[in-house]
């Protein structure tokens with residue numbers, strides 16, 4: 001039976017994938033101007049650059065001919081001035097006040113969902129896949145483009161429209177920006193409304209799950225709602241005679257949680273949690289007295305049958321454990337009814353304590369980071385948010401004055417959390433272990449906790465050993481590893497020796513609120529448990545320093561070597577030492593040397609590219625050369641001045657493969673086996689350029705680029721191989737780059 005069920009589940013998942021893939025975006029349509037008519041299916045989100053929303057496509061035309069498109073696409077509409085030479089050059093029309101449920105006709109440029117692929121990094125393509133989004137697009141809104149047309153309000157998405165109305169009213173009426181953002185996140189699930197600095201506070205104090213309408217939060221909401229409903233129900237003799245209070249509380253709790261989830265955006269984690277809660281409730285109502293492990297497994301099976309991809313998401317496992325602890329142990333709602341209010345509060349405190357303790361090791365295994373102050377922060381924040389802030393924020397929808405109370409309650413919470421986050425030991429992080437180590441650890445914990453006789457429980461101890469003994473792999477002494485992160489259009493390369501680490505460039509800035517540092521590099525360094533000794537920023541262009549502030553903020557011990565000017569804002573974070581030819585140091589038997597620029601170059605008014613710090617890393621046998629954005633004149637000078645030092649096994653392709661660089665003379669001098677291009681998928685500069693690639697091809701140099709390869713890893717003790725994270729971990733939901 002089990003085998004048949006597994007085969008059926010696997011087959012169904014495969015079939016669903018094939019049907020879904022069938023409506024994927026045709027690569028030939030990427031980058032073309034398409035006229036698209038569709039309905040805005042979700043609450044639009046506004047940020048500093050423009051507007052983002054989901055569009056349910058009704059019809060589309062390419063050069064007047066109807067053409068099929070994926071049914072659901074993610075659209076961005078960005079206004080303002082874009083520099084010439086860019087894809088959206090010129091003045092772009094500011095976005096209109098788009099509302100959920102409206103039918104629009106607009107000119108769009110589409111591309112397939114493409115996210116960065118890094119070791120242990122977030123899988124953006126899977127995230128879009130689960131939501132059924134098969135293309136991303138931006139509105140062509142230049143002076144020569146047709147004006148986007150609002151055709152009608154269809155009334156097709158009333159909940160999304162209601163959410164948008166409430167969100168806009170909160171943002172307009174509540175004065176403190178941070179409080180308003182948090183209330184919008186809690187009531188309508190608009191996490192964009194929370195500012196980035198506040199997110200860092202929430203993460204450091206382990207309460208981020210409360211702000212993002214996660215499974216844990218909805219479980220807590222259902223449980224609090226059923227307690228409250230049960231207490232009210234018991235006040236009426238008539239009601240109790242009609243229907244027993246525990247059952248009314250159970251059903252009411254699940255229904256209220258479902259209504260709340262729907263209003264809060266009905267995200268994938270919320271759907272899963274409601275399904276789990278409903279399964280548990282139905283089972284209990286049916287009167288069957290199943291042992292709790294079966295109840296738990298059935299809830300899990302119901303979710304996985306509908307959404308098999310949930311198994312790959314950390315959030316699924318967190319809410320799975322939370323639901324298990326709260327409902328399957330049968331210590332929550334049903335036991336707390338017999339006694340007074342004091343006892344109920346005691347139970348509430350205990351449940352929440354158990355949840356936090358149960359989730360802590362799992363969080364450590366899933367994210368490699370756990371909040372030490374999290375126990376205390378959650379002990380206060382969970383009841384405060386669940387019982388005070390959320391109900392007041394929801395009540396404010398009907399009675400507007402209540403929002404001021406809610407804003408006050410949020411203000412206190414923020415102040416308290418900021419105090420906790422500022423503590424030096426607020427978070428504790430470890431390297432993310434491989435899955436088998438994590439699974440053994442969780443299993444060991446379960447065996448230890450299960451009420452078996454103690455000798456049997458003792459068997460859990462050896463299962464815990466790998467968790468404590470496991471060490472993140474590091475290069476052997478005398479060797480080094482080069483990891484070119486997938487950060488889109490820019491440079492960011494992590495160099496590690498046995499006990500030291502250096503980051504060469506910090507990737508691009510994506511928008512005012514997000515950059516490669518915060519999105520990719522800080523999580524990567526955390527997952528690898530790497531402490532940087534030095535950050536080298538080759539030059540001041542934003543595709544090289546965009547993520548520097550985030551990285552330097554997290555790595556206080558790292559010093560900074562760069563060619564950026566003395567008045568650059570980054571100087572405020574860290575004193576900068578100018579990189580200069582002749583600088584050299586040795587870490588664990590590996591030599592690092594700066595080959596460019598010369599001292600005199602700083603006095604001449606040169607392009608920033610010409611000042612790029614060129615770094616040579618060598619252990620005598622193997623060599624890597626990182627050259628930033630140097631152009632032909634600098635290449636020729638390097639060939640003339642330091643030809644002997646240029647020969648390398650691996651080269652970070654200068655200027656992302658631009659035509660300005662990779663001259664024949666330079667390539668002949670370096671003569672690498674591998675060349676790595678860090679560039680964005682379909683980047684607007686056309687990097688790497690075809691003639692440049694041809695020059696590499698003529699010399700039998702193997703070129704890897706980040707759009708095809710994702711993050712690229714090369715190791716001096718395994719020099720014949722470049723590992724590609726995207727290719728090695730390619731699954732059917734990932735973008736197959738043409």
Ligand SMILES: [Zn+2]
Pocket residue numbers: 490491541543544629655656
């Ligand atoms: Zn660059």
